[in-house]
Amino acid sequence: MSSRANVVNRVVLTVLGLLLLTAGGFGLALSAGAFGESRADNPVLPEQVRTFPDGRPWFWWAVAGGLVLIAVLALLWLLAQLRTDRTTRLDLTTDARDGYTTLHANALTNAVEDEALGIPSVTSASANVREHRGNHVFLRVELADSADIDGVRTRLENEVVAHLREAVADPRFLVTIELRPGASKTPQRSLT
Amino acid sequence: MTATTWVTRGVSALLALALLFCSLLAVVEIAAAALGREPVLVHYPDWTDWLRTHSWNDRIVQALLGGLVVVGLLFLLLALRRGKPAALTLRNRTDGVDVTASRRSVEKSLAAVAARTSGVAGASASVSRRTARVEARTVAPSDPGIRDEVESAVRGRLDSLGTERRIRTRVALTTKDTR
Numbered sequence: 001m002s003s004r005a006n007v008v009n010r011v012v013l014t015v016l017g018l019l020l021l022t023a024g025g026f027g028l029a030l031s032a033g034a035f036g037e038s039r040a041d042n043p044v045l046p047e048q049v050r051t052f053p054d055g056r057p058w059f060w061w062a063v064a065g066g067l068v069l070i071a072v073l074a075l076l077w078l079l080a081q082l083r084t085d086r087t088t089r090l091d092l093t094t095d096a097r098d099g100y101t102t103l104h105a106n107a108l109t110n111a112v113e114d115e116a117l118g119i120p121s122v123t124s125a126s127a128n129v130r131e132h133r134g135n136h137v138f139l140r141v142e143l144a145d146s147a148d149i150d151g152v153r154t155r156l157e158n159e160v161v162a163h164l165r166e167a168v169a170d171p172r173f174l175v176t177i178e179l180r181p182g183a184s185k186t187p188q189r190s191l192t
Numbered sequence: 193m194t195a196t197t198w199v200t201r202g203v204s205a206l207l208a209l210a211l212l213f214c215s216l217l218a219v220v221e222i223a224a225a226a227l228g229r230e231p232v233l234v235h236y237p238d239w240t241d242w243l244r245t246h247s248w249n250d251r252i253v254q255a256l257l258g259g260l261v262v263v264g265l266l267f268l269l270l271a272l273r274r275g276k277p278a279a280l281t282l283r284n285r286t287d288g289v290d291v292t293a294s295r296r297s298v299e300k301s302l303a304a305v306a307a308r309t310s311g312v313a314g315a316s317a318s319v320s321r322r323t324a325r326v327e328a329r330t331v332a333p334s335d336p337g338i339r340d341e342v343e344s345a346v347r348g349r350l351d352s353l354g355t356e357r358r359i360r361t362r363v364a365l366t367t368k369d370t371r
Contacts, residue, residue: 017267024260182301
């Protein structure tokens with residue numbers, strides 16, 4: 001899932017929330033007589049508003065244009081929910097004149113997972129390459145309950161990340177590591 | 193992803209779908225009206241009549257406006273609520289390497305470490321951005337030092353993680369029902 005979608009959702013929901021709140025609040029103030037008692041007695045759709053489009057054939061086409069725009073934006077919003085940050089290839093081309101170099105993300109992530117699994121107390125590891133503010137590898141590591149977290153972390157950063165950066169020939173390649181201490185079930189102590 | 197993010201995503205998908213459907217339907221109705229046809233799906237002349245015959249201070253109109261305000265507030269709540277973090281950020285050691293610890297796994301780990309304290313039969317933990325709350329069930333109302341032991345074990349586990357922001361610990365003891 002894309003983290004960009006979360007930002008978009010928050011922005012759109014804030015805008016829609018403010019619009020509904022303003023419209024509802026304004027209507028309630030009008031109905032409570034805040035703009036004069038006579039206005040509160042007016043119909044919701046006054047005659048001059050209802051007849052405004054008469055003799056103005058462009059009006060409904062302008063409304064239709066606005067609605068098409070809303071429909072397109074809604075479609076983009078819907079598609080944003082399905083988009084993911086994950087990528088399947090890494091472009092390692094340094095000079096296009098010498099040819100293009102791409103690396104299958106799986107090759108990289110499998111190597112990272114295997115090396116992480118070689119660290120004592122690591123019970124499971126999964127990695128993927130994501131495209132968010134540039135490429136970066138996301139590595140999730142599950143640890144045994146008794147794990148020396150500091151030691152595991154040191155080995156992950158000094159060995160796994162170092163080798164990964166060597167492989168992609170980028171000493172500043174971004175990596176996110178998520179540790180999951182105690183993810184493997186711990187037997188309960190029984191007291192008798 | 194947290195529960196809040198999932199709810200926000202579900203609501204957003206439904207809302208986007210509703211907006212898409214309603215705007216296209218309105219375009220179809222406008223096109224049908226321009227061609228002199230009858231309403232296709234929505235009999236909008238009824239809606240127009242209703243809006244002409246109801247004034248702003250009618251109860252039903254006020255109820256609908258109140259509904260708009262409530263829905264608007266719900267959207268804002270959903271958009272601005274932070275909720276519990278999915279992961280806790282750990283102190284940075286290497287440039288370009290961000291390390292986090294999944295909140296749920298930290299909760300499990302803290303519960304496990306508390307449960308291993310002598311005299312504790314079981315424990316549960318919940319972690320927010322600033323506080324880790326541990327509820328430990330003791331076998332009997334016994335040694336008053338248990339709380340300190342549990343707190344120290346939990347503190348030790350959090351320190352070994354090295355969270356970027358210091359997390360307070362709160363330990364509550366309950367006595368296990370031995371009937």
